[in-house]
Amino acid sequence: MIRIRNLVIDGQCVMAPLAGYTDSPFRRIVRKHGAAMTVTELASADGIIRGIPKTMQILRFHDSERPVSIQVFGNNPGIMAEAARVVESLGPDCIDINMGCPAPKVCRGGEGAGSALLRDPAQVFAVVNAVVRSVSLPVSAKIRIGWDDRQKNYAEIVRALESAGISMITVHGRTVHQKYTGMADWSVIREIKEMASVPVIGNGDIGSHDEAIARLRESGCDAVMVGRGALGNPWIFSGTVPDWTTRVDQMRDHCRLMVDLYGDYGVILMRKHFSKYIHGFRHASRWRERLIRVTTPDQARVLLESMREMCLEGLPPG
Ligand SMILES: Cc1cc2nc3c(=O)[nH]c(=O)nc-3n(C[C@H](O)[C@H](O)[C@H](O)COP(=O)(O)O)c2cc1C
Structure with a gap:
């Protein structure tokens, strides 16, 4: 169980955000099957403060999805803080900052948002600190282990997140460069769990309930997160095999x-x-x-x- 202020994650297997899939109906279904927490797909901070209808639609959730986290991406501390206040007014249980999305439309531009933030620990600090200061909800971050094989700067990123006041960290065990190729590196996830002072959720390539339990045990993480493995198989959370x-x-x-x-x-x-x-x-x-x-x-x-x-x-x- 993870407890951060009013957020209680009663279970050790949570549903990952999957843009295009994890909308409100899907989140209700996985919660019913035992996912301990759900997360919306990533929503642009810019879109939130401008009230763009398509973005606002992402933020809608149903009470039966709780605990539910709203995921936001952006690289401008002021805009992120303003967006976080809007998000908080909608009443989710947590705000998650996306630092793992490799899609060019999210990372674009100099420092970029999404996973591009990982290249700049000072910016990670600035963004997270601005968000943490602007809301009373717990703030978490979802990261990858680094930019590429030569820049696996997770230790620096974890320190930046913690000193900025992050409440929880989810780690997808791939570099940004890998996108979805190769395999998630669970030994790095374990290392991050050992170094972090806040709860850590491990993520990457879990394809079955048994695998979730094994990853949980091996990594020592507080919880694991399942993404693609839950598509068409919400029973992955309960471990039942339906007819x-x-x-x-x-x-x-x-x-x-x-x-x-x-x-x-x-x-x-x-x-x-x-x-x-x-x-x-x-x-x-x-x-x-x-x-x-x-x-x-x-x-x-x-x-x-x-x-x-x-x-x-x-x-x-x-
Ligand atoms: C179609 C798709 C959409 C995704 N959308 C998001 C997203 O909106 N936010 C995010 O943080 N990660 C997103 N991810 C990454 C997943 O949350 C997860 O980290 C990744 O798929 C690895 O976990 P898995 O092997 O269990 O799927 C997405 C992945 C896929 C395949």
């Missing part, structure tokens, strides 16, 4: 939540989730072909109904 009827029911419930929030467009947004849930299903590629073409809630319902019947008829998928 295929249960999986199809989950697809249906997920789709309903999407339509409730986005209207019919929710079905289009649901396609990428369908294609994850369907992994391992009998004749998966044929079903996937059909699921990724649905355009209305009715079409989705009919398809899922026939999948369900197939499961009930004892034609086990896989």
Whole structure:
């Protein structure tokens, strides 16, 4: 359990922010399956203070997602502080500062934001300190282990974060240069856990519940964070192995939540989730072909109904 002021993370496996996937419906689902905390996808500090509708939409959450953290990116201390005050007024449990996103549109420009911040520990200090001073919520940061193989400056970054008043650090065990290639380096995550005075959450390449437990034990981290491994598999948090009827029911419930929030467009947004849930299903590629073409809630319902019947008829998928 992690306890930071009013934030209580009651469990040791949390859901990672995944832009394009971890919206409110998805976060509600993983919380129900045992994720100990959820985080919104990254939202631009600039967009927040300008009230850009697309950005503001990212910040919406439902009470059942709590504890929920809102993730913000930016490199200007003043703008970040102002954005943090707006975020705080929305009532999340934590504010997370993104220092791990390698996408050019986030890192762009001289010092840049997202993972580009890691190249400049003084700027890390300035940004985090400004945010910490402007709100009373706990402030956490999500970092990578360095810029590239030659600049693994995590020790310096951790010191900068701590002296700026950070409450918790999540470490994705890759360099920025690696993007998503190679493997996360859990020995560095362990080293960071040993040196840090605040709770540390380890992240990278956890593909199963057992792996989550093993990583937790080996690294000594306070919690681990699962990202891609939870797509189409929210059961990764509970460790249960659902039968295929249960999986199809989950697809249906997920789709309903999407339509409730986005209207019919929710079905289009649901396609990428369908294609994850369907992994391992009998004749998966044929079903996937059909699921990724649905355009209305009715079409989705009919398809899922026939999948369900197939499961009930004892034609086990896989
Ligand atoms: C599609 C996608 C979107 C992501 N979006 C975010 C994001 O918004 N904020 C963030 O801090 N990390 C983001 N990440 C990084 C993940 O949170 C996580 O650190 C990374 O995927 C490694 O964990 P995993 O191997 O369990 O997926 C994203 C990763 C992916 C694949």
